[in-house]
Amino acid sequence: MLFEPGDLVQLKPNTGLYEMIESGSNVGIVVSPAILMYIHASMEGDRREFWAYNVIFDGREYRNIPQEVLRGLKNEDEENIK
Numbered sequence: 001m002l003f004e005p006g007d008l009v010q011l012k013p014n015t016g017l018y019e020m021i022e023s024g025s026n027v028g029i030v031v032s033p034a035i036l037m038y039i040h041a042s043m044e045g046d047r048r049e050f051w052a053y054n055v056i057f058d059g060r061e062y063r064n065i066p067q068e069v070l071r072g073l074k075n076e077d078e079e080n081i082k
Contacts, residue, residue, distance in 0.1 A: 002034075002051070002067055002070075002072065003030045003034065003053055003067070003070065003072060004030065004033070005030055005031055005032060005033060006029065006030065007029070007030045007072060007073075008027065008028070008029055008030075008072070008073040009027070009028055009029070009030055009053075009055060009070040009071065009072055009073060010026050010027050010028075010070070010071045010072075010073055011026040011028075011057075011069055011070065011071075012069050012070070012071055013026070015069040026057070027057070027073065028055040028056050028057040028058075028062075029055065029056050030053045030054070030055055031053075031054050031055065031056055031061060032053055032054035034051045034052070034053060034067070035051065035052045035053065035054075035064065036049060036050075036051060037050045037051065037052050037064065037066070038050050050066065050067070050068075051066075051067040052064040052065055052066050052067060053065050053067065053070070055070070
C-alpha cells in the first residue's frame with residue numbers, strides 16, 4: 001500500500017481519469033485505507049496486487065481510484081525531517 005488517509009495525491013496526466021474529474025483540479029486527498037481490488041497470479045507463480053483508494057477532489061469523493069494513476073505529493077519539510 002502506497003498511500004494512507006490524509007495523504008495528498010495528484011492524478012497522473014496521462015490517464016483517462018484525468019478528464020473525468022469535473023472540477024479540473026487534479027490534486028486530492030485520500031480518505032480511505034487501501035482497498036484490494038484484485039490479485040493477478042501468473043502461470044510462473046508471480047502475484048500482483050491491484051489497490052485503489054477513495055479520494056476527494058474539489059469537495060467531491062471519487063471511489064476506487066486505482067493506485068497506478070495517483071502520484072503522491074509530499075511536503076518538502078517532511079522529507080527533510082526523515
